Amino acid sequence: MTHHITLRRPDDWHLHLRDGAMLQGVLPESARHFARAIIMPNLVPPVVTGAQAAAYRDRILAALPAGSDFQPLMTLYLTESTDPADVAAAAASGLVKAVKLYPAGATTNSHGGVRNFDKVMPVLEKMAEIGLPLCTHGEVTTPEVDIFDREAVFIDTVLDPLRRRIPELRVVMEHITTSQGAAYAAEGGDRLAATITTHHLIINRNHILVGGIKPHYYCLPVAKREEHRLALRKAATSGKGCYFLGTDSAPHVDALKEHACGCAGCFTATNTMPLLAHVFEEDGALDKLEAFTSLNGPAFYRLPVNEGRMTLVKHEAATRFPDKIMTEAGPVTVFDPGYPVHWAVEG
Numbered sequence: 001m002t003h004h005i006t007l008r009r010p011d012d013w014h015l016h017l018r019d020g021a022m023l024q025g026v027l028p029e030s031a032r033h034f035a036r037a038i039i040m041p042n043l044v045p046p047v048v049t050g051a052q053a054a055a056y057r058d059r060i061l062a063a064l065p066a067g068s069d070f071q072p073l074m075t076l077y078l079t080e081s082t083d084p085a086d087v088a089a090a091a092a093s094g095l096v097k098a099v100k101l102y103p104a105g106a107t108t109n110s111h112g113g114v115r116n117f118d119k120v121m122p123v124l125e126k127m128a129e130i131g132l133p134l135c136t137h138g139e140v141t142t143p144e145v146d147i148f149d150r151e152a153v154f155i156d157t158v159l160d161p162l163r164r165r166i167p168e169l170r171v172v173m174e175h176i177t178t179s180q181g182a183a184y185a186a187e188g189g190d191r192l193a194a195t196i197t198t199h200h201l202i203i204n205r206n207h208i209l210v211g212g213i214k215p216h217y218y219c220l221p222v223a224k225r226e227e228h229r230l231a232l233r234k235a236a237t238s239g240k241g242c243y244f245l246g247t248d249s250a251p252h253v254d255a256l257k258e259h260a261c262g263c264a265g266c267f268t269a270t271n272t273m274p275l276l277a278h279v280f281e282e283d284g285a286l287d288k289l290e291a292f293t294s295l296n297g298p299a300f301y302r303l304p305v306n307e308g309r310m311t312l313v314k315h316e317a318a319t320r321f322p323d324k325i326m327t328e329a330g331p332v333t334v335f336d337p338g339y340p341v342h343w344a345v346e347g
């Protein structure tokens with residue numbers, strides 16, 4: 001039995017850090033384990049311009065614990081009035097590593113997102129020319145489409161036509177939750193990849209709804225049927241270069257999660273690496289964990305892999321994670337896998 005595993009230090013290719021007191025509270029949880037993270041731009045107001053991304057990056061760096069070398073990789077929030085020249089300049093300076101597409105209304109703070117794709121064509125064409133990836137929140141928002149079908153319909157009616165229209169565009173399908181998403185990513189060649197979250201490898205929709213509603217398991221895209229969770233497990237543990245970790249750790253204070261209209265998001269920054277070791281071990285794929293957390297992402301983003309190493313150790317006793325992180329904004333519940341985990345990060 002394997003009792004420890006050493007990996008290149010991991011990165012998180014999809015992370016919500018928020019701002020202000022929440023940023024201050026949650027940033028150490030990611031900076032402790034991850035070398036870099038792609039930082040989502042869905043603040044209020046969103047991070048739309050290069051200047052806003054530079055200012056947000058400075059706020060993140062100022063909030064880092066002393067001695068941390070964590071690097072935020074910034075993204076811009078795509079709107080119908082985004083300026084292609086501003087995007088190109090922000091990418092050329094090295095500040096911005098991707099642009100995020102939120103279909104308007106798809107998720108938290110997405111009302112400024114895209115309604116009419118014709119209006120963003122000049123930006124997408126510029127991105128294709130310079131090789132800057134588009135990170136997609138892959139759900140349609142049409143009220144007639146059932147929430148559990150929104151990802152599959154997005155692939156067929158939005159993503160695939162868009163990729164045919166601009167074949168050179170490099171795309172990351174963010175937080176895939178379906179077998180259709182996993183299959184589409186695998187067929188897309190080297191201009192297409194998909195991130196997978198920790199929680200979607202662990203929960204299916206029953207976890208949210210059976211035996212009482214569990215708001216801390218509610219996120220978007222919402223967890224699907226068990227067969228989809230199993231497809232995601234197979235994808236993540238395959239070692240294939242098109243799949244890599246994006247935790248989508250998305251903190252909301254408990255008062256807004258445990259609410260009549262609760263916010264979407266699971267907070268996994270604290271315990272992601274031990275949970276992933278558990279999942280990969282369970283599937284007999286510990287040897288593929290490093291590809292998922294530390295190699296495939298940098299390869300797609302054309303960045304060097306991290307030089308540092310992380311060791312995970314398996315103990316007899318279950319690892320104790322905090323139930324909540326206390327922030328000045330309020331308590332944030334840490335994702336609970338619902339079973340004991342024996343892995344811990346040790347150096």
Ligand code: NCD
Nearest residue numbers: 016107108219220250264265
């Ligand atoms: C994210 C958030 O809270 O910002 N929520 C979530 O459920 N994942 C937004 C997102 O990534 O969809």
Ligand code: ZN
Nearest residue numbers: 016040248250
């Ligand atoms: Zn997200």
